[in-house]
Amino acid sequence: MSGNEAADQELSTGIRFSWNVWPPNRAESTKVVVPLGCMYTPLKDCTNMQLVEYEPVRCRATGCILNPYCPVDFRHKTWTDPFSGQRNTFPPHYAEHISEQSLPAELMYPTLEYILPQHAGGVVSPPIFLFCVDTCIIEEELEQLKDSLQQVLNLMPQDAMVGLVTFGTMCQVYELGFSDCPKSFVFRGTKEVTPQQVQYQLGFVVRNDPRGASAGSGARRFLLPVQECEYVLTSILEDLQKDSWPIPPDTRAQRCTGVALSVCVGLLECCASLQSARIITFLGGPCTVGPGQVVSTALAEPIRSHLDLQKENPNAKYSKKALKFYTDMARRAVANGHAIDIFCCSLDQCGLYEMRVCCDKTGGSMVMADSFSIHVFKDSFKKMFEADSGGYVRMGFNAKCEVLCSKEFKVCGAVGGCASTGKKGAQVSETVVG
Numbered sequence: 182m183s184g185n186e187a188a189d190q191e192l193s194t195g196i197r198f199s200w201n202v203w204p205p206n207r208a209e210s211t212k213v214v215v216p217l218g219c220m221y222t223p224l225k226d227c228t229n230m231q232l233v234e235y236e237p238v239r240c241r242a243t244g245c246i247l248n249p250y251c252p253v254d255f256r257h258k259t260w261t262d263p264f265s266g267q268r269n270t271f272p273p274h275y276a277e278h279i280s281e282q283s284l285p286a287e288l289m290y291p292t293l294e295y296i297l298p299q300h301a302g303g304v305v306s307p308p309i310f311l312f313c314v315d316t317c318i319i320e321e322e323l324e325q326l327k328d329s330l331q332q333v334l335n336l337m338p339q340d341a342m343v344g345l346v347t348f349g350t351m352c353q354v355y356e357l358g359f360s361d362c363p364k365s366f367v368f369r370g371t372k373e374v375t376p377q378q379v380q381y382q383l384g385f386v387v388r389n390d391p392r393g394a395s396a397g398s399g400a401r402r403f404l405l406p407v408q409e410c411e412y413v414l415t416s417i418l419e420d421l422q423k424d425s426w427p428i429p430p431d432t433r434a435q436r437c438t439g440v441a442l443s444v445c446v447g448l449l450e451c452c453a454s455l456q457s458a459r460i461i462t463f464l465g466g467p468c469t470v471g472p473g474q475v476v477s478t479a480l481a482e483p484i485r486s487h488l489d490l491q492k493e494n495p496n497a498k499y500s501k502k503a504l505k506f507y508t509d510m511a512r513r514a515v516a517n518g519h520a521i522d523i524f525c526c527s528l529d530q531c532g533l534y535e536m537r538v539c540c541d542k543t544g545g546s547m548v549m550a551d552s553f554s555i556h557v558f559k560d561s562f563k564k565m566f567e568a569d570s571g572g573y574v575r576m577g578f579n580a581k582c583e584v585l586c587s588k589e590f591k592v593c594g595a596v597g598g599c600a601s602t603g604k605k606g607a608q609v610s611e612t613v614v615g
Contacts, residue, residue, distance in 0.1 A: 194292040195225040216593070216614065224577055226569075231286050234296045238275065238287065242267040245585050247287040255281055264587045308578065309342040309404055309458035313445050316349040316424040317434035318465030318553075322526070325553040326463055327418045329562055334415070336566040338574060339408040344448070345417060348441035349424025349434065350470070354383060354448065355417055357410040358402040363417050368444055370437025373472040376513075379447030400452030432478045436466055438532070439473020439506055442521070442539070446513050455518045457578035459545070461565075463553075464525045467532040473506045475499050475532035484530045503535040511542040515600045518579030520545040524562060526553045544580070544598035584608075 191197045199218040204210040210217075238247040240262040245251075252261045258276035259268050271279060279285065286293060312330060316323065337343070345355040353365040366383055368374055380386045383403070428434050445460045469478045476484040476499065485497035514521055521539040525531045528551055540547040546565065550557040569575055582599070584592050591610035594601070 193228050195222045195227050196220070196292070218596070221582075223580060223582075224575060227292060229290070230292070230294060231290045232294050232296060233286050234298070236297060237293075237295055238269075238272065240265065240267055240269050243585060244583075247285075249288050249291055251288070253279075253288065255279065264585060306453075306456045307338065307340040307342055307406065308574065308576065309344070309449070309453050309456060310337070311344040311346065311404070311445050311449060311458065311460050313441050313460055313462040314345070314347045314421070315436065315438070315463055315465045316347050316421065317436045318423070320423050322465060322553050323421070323423055326526075327421060329553065329559055330418055331415055333562060333566055334407055334411055336563065336568075337407050338568075338572075340406050341574075342404045342453075343407055343410065343414060344404045345414060346441055346445055346448075347421065348437050350426035350437065352437055352441045352444050354403060354444060356402050357405045357413050357417075360413050363420065368440055370435060370440050371471045372440070374440060374443055374447070376447045376450055379444055380451050383448065383451075385451050403448060404452060431480050433469050433476070433480060434466065435470045435478060436468055437471045438462075438464065438468035438536075439503070440471045442507075442510055443472065446510055446517075446519070449519050450513065450517050453517075453519070455579060457576075458517075458519045459522055459576075459578075460514070460519065461522045462524065464523060464531045465527050465553075467530060468503070473503050473532075473535070475503050475535050484532075485534075490534070500535060503532070504538070507536050508538050508542075511539045511600070514539070514543045519543065520578070522546045522565070524548045524550075524558060526550045526558050528552075541598055542600040544577075 187197065187201050197220045199215050199220075200213070203217060204213055239245065243262055243265045245262045245264050247260060250263055252263070254260070254268075258271045258279065260271065261268050270276070275285060314326065314330075318326070334343070344357065347353050347355070347365075348370065351370050352368040354368070356364045356366070368379075368382065374382075377386075424434065426435060442460070442462065445462075449458050449460065467475045467484055469476060476482065476496070482496055485494070485500060488494075489497040490500060511521070520543045522545040523533070523536060523540055525533055525548070533547065533549070537547060539545065546561075548558060548561045550561075552558070565576075567575055581602070582595070586592065586608055588607070591608055593610045594613050594615035596615040
């Protein structure tokens, strides 16, 4: 296959292989320097993409989906799974109309998008965006960030749900459903909070109630559609000030990033489990107090470098514990189908070495810049909410990728922003890649 043919195939299918010709035997495969792999872009704008509104036809043995590479017996109305050799009969409505001249879309196009019946025309939950804002930054930076947030509100779908959490020395969760005055729930920045404590403090569960009954109107107190809370949210952002906690000379600001992230994950766990949701975090410096701490508040102690991490120097003493904490946050977000994005704007380090696992495992975005005022941040933030020709935000939520292959191949893993499902089987390699 030539380079042009490979590029054309990618445009039509969204798939690109690391090699256009695969090795014919085991001896040849050992000579391959670059591992055999496939790059798949789920949201790619493919040419002639076909949409069908019905369930896919699957092999009853392996789960393989009917595709152009499946041998078809038009006389007996059967098709063969190329992976297992299992013969399957077509469903009655297929068998009635299928012929060499009349083929279903599955046998004509190598890539299809199925709109499953349970979602077609049904009620699909709108996306949820929970903003987590650092208020320990200087006033000029905070003003630029507030301006960007207000602009993005106009780019969002009007039915999208939004929430706001701010953090500095303390973490505050704003109740957008209370319009009389700004109202927030405060969490101490130095103390780790459990999911149960988040639920109790936000009023989702009544304390000492053996039934675990929900209290109040639940999620709609903190997460509201843009069209319903735009005025309240804009007012809160306009009045938002830099963290007022005094900072002694020669010390860093007390920034409780870990507690804020834990509260955000706990909030979405309670109100939006397995729904379309993102936690969008804005950082202006490293976490200095509480869980997830990467450096002390004393400026005399420099933040760890790569050399400090390699030699395990004293100023890298927080890293292992912070890595464990943020890995647990990522695990909880993955279990609930939520993504974590991080926008970090600072001239100094912000602790992304410890926090990157949150983006890597949840499929979130990570953007680094020097300031919230430069185009790297502003354009990247707006790009997230870019809509397609149909007016839908170009985002995927809670996606699951399943790979089926023939018995000659084993899947080593995936490279990209994803987490393993932990499945074992004959087609899963013992060698892990990614």
